[in-house]
Amino acid sequence: MNLYDITKKYILNDIELVIIETIINELSKGNQKISIRDIASQTYVSTTIIVKLAKKLGFVGYSQMIYVLNESIHQKVSIENLSHLSEFVNNADIDKVQKLIDDIYQHKHEKIYLVGVGFSDIITHYFLKRLASFDIFAYDGAPIDCINARSKPSITIIFSKSGETADLIQIIKLSKKMGHTIYSITTSRQSTIAQLSDYHIELEYKRNKLFDTPDYYVGTGIFVVENILAEVMKKEEG
Numbered sequence: 001m002n003l004y005d006i007t008k009k010y011i012l013n014d015i016e017l018v019i020i021e022t023i024i025n026e027l028s029k030g031n032q033k034i035s036i037r038d039i040a041s042q043t044y045v046s047t048t049i050i051v052k053l054a055k056k057l058g059f060v061g062y063s064q065m066i067y068v069l070n071e072s073i074h075q076k077v078s079i080e081n082l083s084h085l086s087e088f089v090n091n092a093d094i095d096k097v098q099k100l101i102d103d104i105y106q107h108k109h110e111k112i113y114l115v116g117v118g119f120s121d122i123i124t125h126y127f128l129k130r131l132a133s134f135d136i137f138a139y140d141g142a143p144i145d146c147i148n149a150r151s152k153p154s155i156t157i158i159f160s161k162s163g164e165t166a167d168l169i170q171i172i173k174l175s176k177k178m179g180h181t182i183y184s185i186t187t188s189r190q191s192t193i194a195q196l197s198d199y200h201i202e203l204e205y206k207r208n209k210l211f212d213t214p215d216y217y218v219g220t221g222i223f224v225v226e227n228i229l230a231e232v233m234k235k236e237e238g
Contacts, residue, residue: 012122016053017129019043024226027070036062057122057218068219088224090189090202097201097224100183101231103155104136108232110152112138113180115171116159123159123221130229134236142171143180153179160184161217163191172196185221 012020022042026034040047047062054065089097104112112131116124121140128140139146143156156175160168163186172182172193184197194200203220 012053012125014129015043015045015049016056017126019045019050019053020126020222023066023069027066032066032070034066068216085224085227088204088220088227090204093201096183096199097228098231099199100155100157100201101228101235103181103183104131104228105232105235107154108134108136110137110154111146112136112154113143113156113175114138114140114159115142115156115168116140117165117167118161119218120159120161120221122218123225124157126222127157127225130225134229134232136232143175143178144171153181156180156182158182158184158186158193158197159221160186160191160193162186163188163193165193168193169196185224187217 019039022039023034026039036047036050039050043050051062054060054062057065059065059068085094085097114124114127116122124140128138131138143154156172158168158172163184169192172184173196176182176196176198181199182197183199183201184193185201185203186194187203188194189200189202194202201224203217203224
């Protein structure tokens with residue numbers, strides 16, 4: 001299986017996105033004991049599909065996914081206060097997060113580009129769906145894909161765990177030549193992608209100390225996205 005096959009394999013489909021959104025909404029309301037059967041009923045899927053999604057995201061099962069998501073929402077992130085993002089974003093980059101929020105709002109009627117490969121594509125696809133719910137136009141692909149559309153320069157948001165993905169580095173170089181402002185969100189401020197970007201935001205994420213799971217990268221990215229969108233909505237509401 002080549003890189004593109006692996007990338008396609010781990011993209012969340014619409015049903016999986018609905019499941020995640022439903023879980024986050026329930027946990028945000030304080031419903032920490034939401035059962036897998038309740039989520040299945042609300043989303044019109046089987047419990048098996050939910051378990052498979054949990055494993056796809058690197059969790060042992062549903063209970064662990066709920067535990068980690070709930071801990072992240074209520075102990076680490078508050079969408080009411082941007083400063084709490086310091087648990088997920090390097091504190092030195094909080095001002096850049098605010099700049100990104102301002103730029104998303106400024107370009108909300110234009111095309112915002114979201115780019116990621118592999119597991120990062122899960123985050124960008126989720127970001128795309130959530131922006132659509134805010135009536136913000138976005139495209140989960142590189143600006144160079146739309147070169148014939150004569151799109152105006154906008155912002156391009158790059159997600160990369162390593163910050164060294166060759167395809168993304170090439171996309172950044174070409175996009176900058178097209179006049180786009182590049183934001184990158186990675187786990188390393190020393191990475192090539194971080195150095196090439198106009199603005200870089202470093203994610204803070206830790207391996208699960210209680211369970212045998214790979215890491216929190218995808219979950220961290222999604223929660224940062226939710227915080228960004230919450231602040232965009234505040235600007236929308238005035």
